[in-house]
Amino acid sequence: MIIKEAKFVSSNTEVAKCPETTLPEYAFIGRSNVGKSSLINMLTERSKLAKTSSLPGKTQLINHFIINDTWYLVDLPGYGWARVSQTSREKWSKMVKAYLRNRSNLACVFLLIDSRLEPQKTDLEFIQVLGTMGVPFVLVFTKTDKQSGQKTQANIATFKKTLLQTWEELPRLFITSAAEKKGREELLEFIAETNDQ
Numbered sequence: 613m614i615i616k617e618a619k620f621v622s623s624n625t626e627v628a629k630c631p632e633t634t635l636p637e638y639a640f641i642g643r644s645n646v647g648k649s650s651l652i653n654m655l656t657e658r659s660k661l662a663k664t665s666s667l668p669g670k671t672q673l674i675n676h677f678i679i680n681d682t683w684y685l686v687d688l689p690g691y692g693w694a695r696v697s698q699t700s701r702e703k704w705s706k707m708v709k710a711y712l713r714n715r716s717n718l719a720c721v722f723l724l725i726d727s728r729l730e731p732q733k734t735d736l737e738f739i740q741v742l743g744t745m746g747v748p749f750v751l752v753f754t755k756t757d758k759q760s761g762q763k764t765q766a767n768i769a770t771f772k773k774t775l776l777q778t779w780e781e782l783p784r785l786f787i788t789s790a791a792e793k794k795g796r797e798e799l800l801e802f803i804a805e806t807n808d809q
């Protein structure tokens with residue numbers, strides 16, 4: 613897929629105010645600092661489309677972008693900030709769950725996982741939420757340029773093993789680096805394949 617156009621549409625704190633569900637949408641989420649903004653900018657080849665590293669405590673927003681006038685790219689607020697209050701965490705959880713439950717046009721969630729780390733509790737918990745709610749999702753391992761291919765493969769193998777303790781089937785996995793533009797074609801191909809339009 614060629615990204616001819618990528619435009620900001622809206623930022624919302626309420627799911628009810630998000631754009632109409634007339635086009636399929638693909639949502640990006642992960643722990644804070646996982647490389648979500650960098651990945652979105654790499655995919656769209658727009659260096660400032662998604663804002664990098666927003667600070668903890670800032671308003672948590674659901675950001676919609678429209679791509680080629682045919683699908684929405686959604687930047688969801690990250691989780692896992694160390695120093696946010698319980699109230700903020702609950703607010704995040706309520707908003708994201710409402711989003712997952714109510715967007716009838718949600719084609720897939722891209723859950724970003726830092727390829728350098730061992731399986732993180734917050735990521736595993738979020739996978740549990742997605743699975744329980746029956747939301748289609750894939751895993752996107754980020755920042756693979758930061759270590760050897762061998763180390764990436766070892767970390768992904770550990771992640772898979774951990775998932776297989778609770779799940780019978782593994783989701784589809786993508787290996788990416790925003791710095792090296794790695795995985796871009798595969799992700800865009802996946803979106804094109806699953807996009808009904």
Ligand code: GDP
Nearest residue numbers: 644645646647648649650664665755789790791
């Ligand atoms: P976000 O909080 O998930 O949106 O993460 P950002 O996209 O802001 O990235 C967090 C930090 O990781 C920034 O300093 C980025 O420059 C860096 N980063 C993100 N992706 C990559 C990558 O693929 N490779 C490298 N080397 N650094 C990355």
